[in-house]
Amino acid sequence: MTAPLRFEGITLPGHQSPINLEVPEHRAVLVLGPEASGVDALPGYAMALDQPATGRALVFGEDIARLPRRSALAFRRKVGYLPAGDGLIHNLSLQDNVALPLRYGSDLSEREITGRIRIMLTLLRITDAAERRPADATEEQRRRAALARALAFDPALVILADPFDGLTDRAAAELLELARGGETGTGSRRTVFMTGQSAPQLLEPRIEVRYRLAKGELQRLS
Amino acid sequence: MARSIAWLGALARFFFRTLEAARWLPRAGRRVAFRVLLKQVWFTALQALPIIIVLSSILSFLVISQAVRELGRLGATELLGRLIVVAIVRELGPLITALAVAGRSGTAIAAELATNKVMGEVNALEGMGIDPLHYHVLPRFGAVILSVLGLVIVFDVTAIFSGLVAAGANGMTGQRYFEIVLASLSFRDVWLTVAKALVFGVIVGMIPSFHGLAVRGSPTEIPIAASQAAIGSILTIFLCSGLFVLLLA
Numbered sequence A: 001m002t003a004p005l006r007f008e009g010i011t012l013p014g015h016q017s018p019i020n021l022e023v024p025e026h027r028a029v030l031v032l033g034p035e036a037s038g039v040d041a042l043p044g045y046a047m048a049l050d051q052p053a054t055g056r057a058l059v060f061g062e063d064i065a066r067l068p069r070r071s072a073l074a075f076r077r078k079v080g081y082l083p084a085g086d087g088l089i090h091n092l093s094l095q096d097n098v099a100l101p102l103r104y105g106s107d108l109s110e111r112e113i114t115g116r117i118r119i120m121l122t123l124l125r126i127t128d129a130a131e132r133r134p135a136d137a138t139e140e141q142r143r144r145a146a147l148a149r150a151l152a153f154d155p156a157l158v159i160l161a162d163p164f165d166g167l168t169d170r171a172a173a174e175l176l177e178l179a180r181g182g183e184t185g186t187g188s189r190r191t192v193f194m195t196g197q198s199a200p201q202l203l204e205p206r207i208e209v210r211y212r213l214a215k216g217e218l219q220r221l222s
Numbered sequence B: 001m002a003r004s005i006a007w008l009g010a011l012a013r014f015f016f017r018t019l020e021a022a023r024w025l026p027r028a029g030r031r032v033a034f035r036v037l038l039k040q041v042w043f044t045a046l047q048a049l050p051i052i053i054v055l056s057s058i059l060s061f062l063v064i065s066q067a068v069r070e071l072g073r074l075g076a077t078e079l080l081g082r083l084i085v086v087a088i089v090r091e092l093g094p095l096i097t098a099l100a101v102a103g104r105s106g107t108a109i110a111a112e113l114a115t116n117k118v119m120g121e122v123n124a125l126e127g128m129g130i131d132p133l134h135y136h137v138l139p140r141f142g143a144v145i146l147s148v149l150g151l152v153i154v155f156d157v158t159a160i161f162s163g164l165v166a167a168g169a170n171g172m173t174g175q176r177y178f179e180i181v182l183a184s185l186s187f188r189d190v191w192l193t194v195a196k197a198l199v200f201g202v203i204v205g206m207i208p209s210f211h212g213l214a215v216r217g218s219p220t221e222i223p224i225a226a227s228q229a230a231i232g233s234i235l236t237i238f239l240c241s242g243l244f245v246l247l248l249a
Helices: A039-046 A069-076 A094-105 A110-123 A139-150 A169-180 A201-206 B002-023 B027-046 B049-074 B079-118 B121-127 B132-169 B174-184 B187-213 B221-248
Strands: A005-010 A019-023 A028-032 A056-059 A079-082 A157-161 A191-196 A209-214 A217-221
Touching (some): A005 A039, A019 A028, A019 A209, A019 A217, A028 A039, A039 A056, A039 A191, A069 A079, A069 B121, A079 A139, A094 A110, A094 B027, A110 A139, A139 A169, A169 A191, A169 A201, B002 B132, B002 B187, B027 B132, B049 B079, B079 B132, B079 B174, B079 B187, B079 B221, B121 B132, B132 B174, B132 B187, B187 B221
Parallel strands (some): A028 A191, A028 A209, A079 A157, A157 A191
Antiparallel strands (some): A005 A019, A005 A056
């Protein structure tokens, strides 16, 4: 079966040797690396927001970078993407941010979207902050809203860039559980790919595969 | 010179990419874009009404007061109508309105889009499968065109009524004033005014978005983008105004 996400011969910024990485289905995979190590470029390569010097990233077997623009945009809606920081639209409230992909990319009625958003906000525990603009919300609330937005279409694959930055261990664990989307007989319901500088120890049991980038090479951690 | 040509080429490409993007804006996306458009109309047109009314009233009052006096001395008050229609309604109305919108909203659009780019919002939109041209550029483009057109109408109507006050203060009756103005107003003047408003709207809708989205990611580029947007818009508006006079007047 095709892995939901595969990096083939990707050269990271500042490195010479290409790396290969496969993210298996129903697994949470984390790639760790120090700041400016180039690890943070992987989510952008996967979503074809940036182009690597060499190699390609395949999402569900498809190289998004090679798709025509219109198809590439439609394809990205199949993937939940949380950019570093949060990428929230600052002149929209948190709930409008969560609703944005649904309003833009689905034919759901406003009533259906409102119902779905209410469930998402409750799940992410940000109902109280729903009306706030990102600037008036806490970092944790912003991150929760950004994750809710990434999960709006209930994607099978979630790509998270630096998802635990500035979060407490407990909040990070909670967000990872939500990103995994529950458990099945074969692992997490969703496939989760994450990058970051570090991850709280509390999360270790919930991350099946971990790598560290050292001297330009990916080392699998036990 | 080479830089100006490169700038024009990049701007033209951006303009055609935006038009192309408009063709495939998804049905659901139209609702989202329409909301952004309404917000932009609120900011660009409705909030700018007071400044446009004040500018138009003062300008028209000053010009018509002087004109009624001077033309009256020469016994040529009939020319007053042509003066109002050509100088104020057709030339200064669209020009001053577009300059005001470029200075007020153009810089704001450029700064806002540049900030969005620096804050990672544009990248996040792409990641969600939303074309930034659909979400950021098209609604603002449409809103600015509508706003400039609406504000030019407000400017011209205000100018005509302010001229009435000025003419009245200098001894001309209201009936005589309207006779002169209406006799001078032709269909050509109306379509030229509308054409200018549309062209200036396109300029103020496009150049600030272009500069706003051209930043690469450093916060220091934001004020530069706003300044380039203002300068680019103002220069292009004057150039086009000159072209209109050369080709169509």
